[in-house]
């Protein structure tokens with residue numbers, strides 16, 4: 063068993079994902095929210111597609127006063143303004159007639175019978191075709207996550223459907239006979255803190271996830287059956303929790319052998335979370351083995367599953383922003399140390415209650431500061447941050 067350095071493990075997980083990127087599919091615009099562009103978004107028309115009035119007023123030609131010869135509303139096709147000394151009433155969003163020299167705002171005009179007078183502003187009060195983008199121009203690259211803003215942009219430049227990478231389908235299997243699924247923990251028994259938690263993280267990383275399954279009985283047969291069942295149910299990725307070590311009832315490794323899996327990563331030189339693994343199964347499917355200790359499971363999720371899912375969705379590899387530490391964080395010898403931090407006044411501070419079996423520190427953290435192997439990070443040092451995949455507003 064060769065352990066992989068943490069940054070190499072992240073890169074290997076991303077490569078594995080890109081090698082099995084989800085096939086592109088065309089979906090109606092409203093269904094694309096949260097998915098990923100499979101091809102660049104190229105505008106199908108000039109934006110705007112026609113000269114468009116920015117104001118309500120009068121489209122005028124030649125010197126004042128102008129005789130009113132018509133009216134053009136948004137949606138109309140405007141006939142040309144043929145003669146000097148004429149104007150048409152024009153609405154915001156309406157097509158500007160050819161021959162228009164100025165648009166005079168209604169509130170800055172004087173109307174007397176069928177004559178209009180006033181001083182137009184010097185700058186054009188309309189948008190010219192192609193001002194925002196020219197037909198055929200690339201607006202967004204492939205790999206862009208589709209947000210409501212992207213959907214709006216696609217609609218404005220003519221799309222009914224977009225080509226996207228569908229969400230990877232993930233399943234969560236919880237291992238551990240000691241786990242309770244309701245009520246308070248008691249003697250020898252702990253509450254399952256991963257089944258209720260992991261699906262939410264996976265969704266924030268772009269996966270589609272059903273209800274967690276488990277606790278799966280601590281036998282090899284039950285493990286193999288549960289994993290097979292999850293893949294047969296259509297999962298591209300199965301996340302298991304617990305059983306990653308080689309204790310008397312840790313059956314994950316033997317189950318992987320029985321299923322013909324090959325390791326992408328088998329243990330990582332990181333603390334906490336080192337027994338994490340990522341395995342590839344035939345057909346471009348994956349199993350992520352998250353350690354049973356709850357914080358370690360989340361470390362595995364952000365270390366291996368996040369880059370894998372980015373690759374499967376055709377997204378760029380997640381980049382790590384840099385943070386400045388407000389307090390020192392010791393290293394963990396030859397391992398990468400991922401230390402939970404909260405951000406306060408622009409500085410990152412380690413939080414208490416960060417044992418690998420604990421979630422109290424994690425629940426109030428923004429992410430993990432990365433302390434490189436063989437180093438200690440001093441107060442004021444700039445280090446990479448692996449953000450927890452929180453939504454805006456969830457980060458404290």
Ligand SMILES: Nc1nc2c(c(=O)[nH]1)N[C@H]1C(S)=C(S)[C@@H](COP(=O)(O)OP(=O)(O)OC[C@H]3O[C@@H](n4cnc5c(N)ncnc54)[C@H](O)[C@@H]3O)O[C@H]1N2
Nearest residue numbers: 238253254255256257304305306307312337353354355358
């Ligand atoms: N001899 C050694 N033993 C262990 C080592 C080691 O190096 N040598 N490493 C420890 C580390 S590090 C971790 S992490 C764990 C990983 O163990 P497993 O992935 O095999 O997980 P389990 O043994 O099933 O459980 C570990 C721990 O976590 C609790 N647990 C499990 N699942 C859940 C859950 N869904 N919700 C809440 N808590 C859970 C479980 O009760 C155990 O306390 O191995 C160490 N051992």
Ligand code: MOO
Nearest residue numbers: 334335336358418
């Ligand atoms: O991965 Mo274990 O301590 O690293 O929880």
